[in-house]
Amino acid sequence: MWVIGVTYQSPDVDPIGLNKKVEMExxxxxxxxxxTMHVYYIQSNATKEQIEKACKELLADPIIQDYTxxxxxxxxxxxxxxxxxxxxxxxxGVTDAVGESTKKGLETLGLEVDQVHTAFTYSIEGQLEExxxxxxxxxxxxxxxxxxxxYVRK
Amino acid sequence: xxxxxxxxxxxxEQQLITISKKGLLSLSKKEMKAIQKYYQQQGREPTDAELExxxxxxxxxxxxxxxxxxxxxxxxxxxxLFKTYIFKATNxxxxxxxxxxxxxxxxxxxxxxxxxxAMKVETHNHPTALDPYGxxxxxxxxxxxxxxxxxxxxxxxxxxxxxxxxxIPHTQLPPGTMHPKRLMKGSVAGIRDYGNxxxxxxxxxxxxxxxxxxxxxxxxxxxxxxxxxxxxxCNAQSGDLILLVxxxxxxxxxxxxxxxxxxxxxxxxxxxxxxxxxxxxxxxKKTLDGLLRARDCDALPLYSAITDCGGGxxxxxxxxxGKELGVEVHLDKVPLKYAGLExxxxxxxxxQERMILIVPPENKESILxxxxxxxxxxxxxxxxxxxxxxxxxxxxxxxxxxxxxFLHSVPKITRKAKWKKIEExxxxxxxxxxxxxxxxxxxxxxxxxxxxxxxxxxxxxxxxKTVIKPLQGKAQGPGNACVLKPKYDSWKGIVISNGVNSKxxxxxxxxxxxxxxxxxxxxxxxxxxxxxxxxxxxWGSPSNPETMGALVxxxxxxxxxxxxxxxxxxxxxxxxxNEYKVKGKTMAIPHTMVISAIGIIPxxxxxxxxxxxxxxxxxxxxxxxxxxxxxSHYFMVNELTGGKVPxxxxxxxxxxxxxxxxxxxxxxxxxxxxxxxxxLAVTAAEMSFAGGLGMTIDLEHVxxxxxxxxxxxxxxxxxxxxxxxxxxxxxxxxxxxLPFAKIGKVTQEPELKIKERRSLDPNIDDKKKLVxxxxxxDLKNEWEATFKW
Numbered sequence: 003m004w005v006i007g008v009t010y011q012s013p014d015v016d017p018i019g020l021n022k023k024v025e026m027e028x029x030x031x032x033x034x035x036x037x038t039m040h041v042y043y044i045q046s047n048a049t050k051e052q053i054e055k056a057c058k059e060l061l062a063d064p065i066i067q068d069y070t071x072x073x074x075x076x077x078x079x080x081x082x083x084x085x086x087x088x089x090x091x092x093x094x095g096v097t098d099a100v101g102e103s104t105k106k107g108l109e110t111l112g113l114e115v116d117q118v119h120t121a122f123t124y125s126i127e128g129q130l131e132e133x134x135x136x137x138x139x140x141x142x143x144x145x146x147x148x149x150x151x152x153y154v155r156k
Numbered sequence: 157x158x159x160x161x162x163x164x165x166x167x168x169e170q171q172l173i174t175i176s177k178k179g180l181l182s183l184s185k186k187e188m189k190a191i192q193k194y195y196q197q198q199g200r201e202p203t204d205a206e207l208e209x210x211x212x213x214x215x216x217x218x219x220x221x222x223x224x225x226x227x228x229x230x231x232x233x234x235x236x237l238f239k240t241y242i243f244k245a246t247n248x249x250x251x252x253x254x255x256x257x258x259x260x261x262x263x264x265x266x267x268x269x270x271x272x273x274a275m276k277v278e279t280h281n282h283p284t285a286l287d288p289y290g291x292x293x294x295x296x297x298x299x300x301x302x303x304x305x306x307x308x309x310x311x312x313x314x315x316x317x318x319x320x321x322x323x324i325p326h327t328q329l330p331p332g333t334m335h336p337k338r339l340m341k342g343s344v345a346g347i348r349d350y351g352n353x354x355x356x357x358x359x360x361x362x363x364x365x366x367x368x369x370x371x372x373x374x375x376x377x378x379x380x381x382x383x384x385x386x387x388x389x390c391n392a393q394s395g396d397l398i399l400l401v402x403x404x405x406x407x408x409x410x411x412x413x414x415x416x417x418x419x420x421x422x423x424x425x426x427x428x429x430x431x432x433x434x435x436x437x438x439x440x441k442k443t444l445d446g447l448l449r450a451r452d453c454d455a456l457p458l459y460s461a462i463t464d465c466g467g468g469x470x471x472x473x474x475x476x477x478g479k480e481l482g483v484e485v486h487l488d489k490v491p492l493k494y495a496g497l498e499x500x501x502x503x504x505x506x507x508q509e510r511m512i513l514i515v516p517p518e519n520k521e522s523i524l525x526x527x528x529x530x531x532x533x534x535x536x537x538x539x540x541x542x543x544x545x546x547x548x549x550x551x552x553x554x555x556x557x558x559x560x561x562f563l564h565s566v567p568k569i570t571r572k573a574k575w576k577k578i579e580e581x582x583x584x585x586x587x588x589x590x591x592x593x594x595x596x597x598x599x600x601x602x603x604x605x606x607x608x609x610x611x612x613x614x615x616x617x618x619x620x621k622t623v624i625k626p627l628q629g630k631a632q633g634p635g636n637a638c639v640l641k642p643k644y645d646s647w648k649g650i651v652i653s654n655g656v657n658s659k660x661x662x663x664x665x666x667x668x669x670x671x672x673x674x675x676x677x678x679x680x681x682x683x684x685x686x687x688x689x690x691x692x693x694x695w696g697s698p699s700n701p702e703t704m705g706a707l708v709x710x711x712x713x714x715x716x717x718x719x720x721x722x723x724x725x726x727x728x729x730x731x732x733x734n735e736y737k738v739k740g741k742t743m744a745i746p747h748t749m750v751i752s753a754i755g756i757i758p759x760x761x762x763x764x765x766x767x768x769x770x771x772x773x774x775x776x777x778x779x780x781x782x783x784x785x786x787x788s789h790y791f792m793v794n795e796l797t798g799g800k801v802p803x804x805x806x807x808x809x810x811x812x813x814x815x816x817x818x819x820x821x822x823x824x825x826x827x828x829x830x831x832x833x834x835x836l837a838v839t840a841a842e843m844s845f846a847g848g849l850g851m852t853i854d855l856e857h858v859x860x861x862x863x864x865x866x867x868x869x870x871x872x873x874x875x876x877x878x879x880x881x882x883x884x885x886x887x888x889x890x891x892x893x894l895p896f897a898k899i900g901k902v903t904q905e906p907e908l909k910i911k912e913r914r915s916l917d918p919n920i921d922d923k924k925k926l927v928x929x930x931x932x933x934d935l936k937n938e939w940e941a942t943f944k945w
């Protein structure tokens with residue numbers, strides 16, 4: 003199992019983060035910054051070189067994005083500066099269309115892949131209480147009908 | 157997995173209702189009893205798959221129960237709204253250029269000698285309420301497939317969205333609903349991602365807001381497609397194979413169709429997870445590519461019939477295809493996303509991106525090869541029979557066997573209709589000295605305000621066919637309609653427009669006529685003629701007699717409008733039961749009638765945009781301004797209700813539009829914009845700031861009996877056009893016998909100046925005071941402020 007995280011080099015080029023920040027402000031919450039990361043959980047015995055290639059050629063845009071990857075882990079420890087981290091992903095059984103396309107893309111690059119799941123993490127800077135983080139998760143980031151979320155405080 | 161039997165033959169009425177409710181079947185007592193009787197005669201109990209099949213086939217979504225119902229009205233009984241109004245108009249008009257109407261997934265009309273265009277509009281309201289991104293996205297993907305389902309290639313995506321007010325505080329939202337802003341952002345993203353990723357331009361549409369949509373947003377998605385005329389085929393024979401192409405089947409969207417006939421409740425958001433569908437545009441693109449190759453690789457398509465899997469999934473698509481002949485399906489052959497689905501779940505799943513092709517056995521290998529090359533799943537799952545039976549197998553087990561004659565003999569329902577008294581009391585509003593502030597308020601109001609935030613997210617250029625785009629003029633104003641040039645070797649174009657105004661819903665007859673008039677005049681403004689229209693209803697529950705009465709009135713207006721304008725209805729969609737229960741109280745949406753119009757322009761080089769072009773040219777107002785401010789934006793911004801909802805003088809409206817087309821063809825017109833929300837004042841403002849020029853208007857010359865300036869400025873009377881005219885003499889000749897007048901001219905100075913109707917001294921025109929005197933830049937800023945997200 004490989005976990006790949008793709009982040010933006012600067013918050014100015016992170017359109018989803020910028021949008022979500024405005025929505026959090028609409029809720030009246032004191033948010034300073036939101037950084038997003040696309041996360042790919044890849045079930046594969048691929049080599050480090052293959053994963054590096056996949057990041058470069060398929061998953062990250064080298065102009066504005068950075069990537070990082072780890073093997074044999076279930077979560078990525080990133081975004082050291084943020085005070086909260088929320089991860090949103092589809093509930094089991096809900097079609098992960100991005101995951102399916104990623105699997106096909108990886109196979110085209112010559113990797114052998116069993117399955118790909120995707121998730122989205124939001125690292126949020128600001129003086130926020132746990133209740134407010136739940137509110138953000140449910141009102142803005144996740145649709146509880148089809149998605150689940152978890153959060154950690156730094 | 158042995159088929160489960162459901163005990164109904166000995167059930168009493170109450171138990172029958174419980175079975176229907178528990179299974180989310182949405183079958184009424186009368187329908188359950190008809191089913192019971194059938195199985196008593198058969199001497200056995202139904203299987204779960206059979207009961208599900210019946211529920212899907214008999215759902216409002218699939219067979220339009222209400223539109224086929226017997227309706228008791230105060231003026232006598234109506235047998236089917238379809239037969240009495242909708243189909244009747246089209247049949248009576250009997251246009252030779254209509255190729256397929258109300259029969260297929262989409263309406264098809266002639267484009268030129270080789271090609272035909274297909275159009276369809278669908279609603280996807282309930283799924284959007286639950287998951288705006290997925291709901292609006294799959295609504296869009298679904299209507300693309302409707303057009304693909306007649307063998308056409310989608311060339312335009314259009315949509316109309318309706319939400320609650322954007323400024324409502326979270327605390328005032330009914331429990332279990334999403335905030336209108338979240339719904340809007342999610343819906344726009346869903347439509348954007350589906351259209352952009354499939355490479356289909358989204359170049360037309362609208363967004364409107366009303367208190368009534370808080371608990372129940374509406375999403376209409378429409379598609380226009382083009383196809384060679386001789387590739388339209390519907391010739392299935394018994395023995396032909398059933399080919400399922402596209403995505404895999406999962407548990408998504410189970411009961412979407414029957415769920416659509418249920419009122420949303422506070423708990424809907426949590427309990428109806430199955431009703432949400434997940435879209436995958438890339439999958440659909442591959443399906444489309446395979447389909448077009450199968451269509452075009454030989455003189456005749458490799459398939460003998462084609463349809464899409466929409467609401468009701470395989471059960472509706474295959475049930476309909478096999479109606480005349482009978483059909484058998486091996487459900488275990490259907491490719492699944494994951495194991496563990498019950499046979500009936502496979503049968504009714506609304507998993508997206510799937511289509512059904514009926515293939516003559518001799519073409520089997522070549523068509524499988526095509527889809528294999530496109531990297532798209534294609535599986536033979538059954539064949540057509542000759543005994544008029546629907547038979548389902550799962551591995552060795554027969555899980556359903558139904559007679560088509562029973563499956564398609566839905567018990568006719570009876571509805572009651574009551575006419576609601578139409579209040580037209582004029583509100584009391586003092587006159588003001590100037591109306592600049594009112595104009596600005598209307599420009600800021602979300603229905604009128606610039607939707608650039610939405611428009612710019614959609615790719616409206618892909619396929620390189622879009623001639624007239626959503627924002628027009630060097631300074632960008634709101635266009636009337638979209639013009640496409642579908643063929644590279646012909647100047648002929650397609651004009652697509654919409655009409656809707658649910659603020660008129662107090663008077664459903666006038667509201668519908670107004671929507672038809674608006675759709676047509678938007679089309680005519682750009683040069684569209686030979687127009688066909690699509691009727692798309694979103695209504696509250698038809699079991700409420702007043703709601704039902706409003707539906708009857710709207711259908712009556714569809715008939716009168718279609719006949720009066722000589723424009724056939726070619727396809728339609730009804731979404732009823734748009735209600736929402738909060739704390740035991742039922743809230744219904746305003747009756748919402750969307751009319752989509754598709755016209756033809758012989759030469760797109762003569763198409764007209766709405767922005768002012770040339771300083772010094774004269775401005776004409778065509779059409780009469782009446783005291784019709786009921787549901788107007790002027791009343792809305794002044795927080796008033798009442799007044800008369802605009803009606804349509806059909807004979808005169810038709811003549812006006814015909815003459816205007818002649819004037820466009822004779823190149824007498826530089827720009828043209830219709831008067832709709834906000835009336836004359838808003839139209840003048842929009843034309844001015846789109847062109848970056850100014851306009852002076854003298855209200856004295858406006859054709860009207862009205863004296864009050866505010867009414868002349870803001871009345872929303874139909875069939876009116878503001879026209880920038882190059883050849884005045886010829887234009888006046890064309891318009892004679894119609895109410896029209898030269899009311900002003902275009903100015904270099906970027907200001908909108910509107911003079912009062914009466915001046916104290918009639919000899920000194922210059923002394924007339926200005927009721928509106930605004931800088932174009934300020935008006936534009938107001939118009940753009942609301943959606944600067």
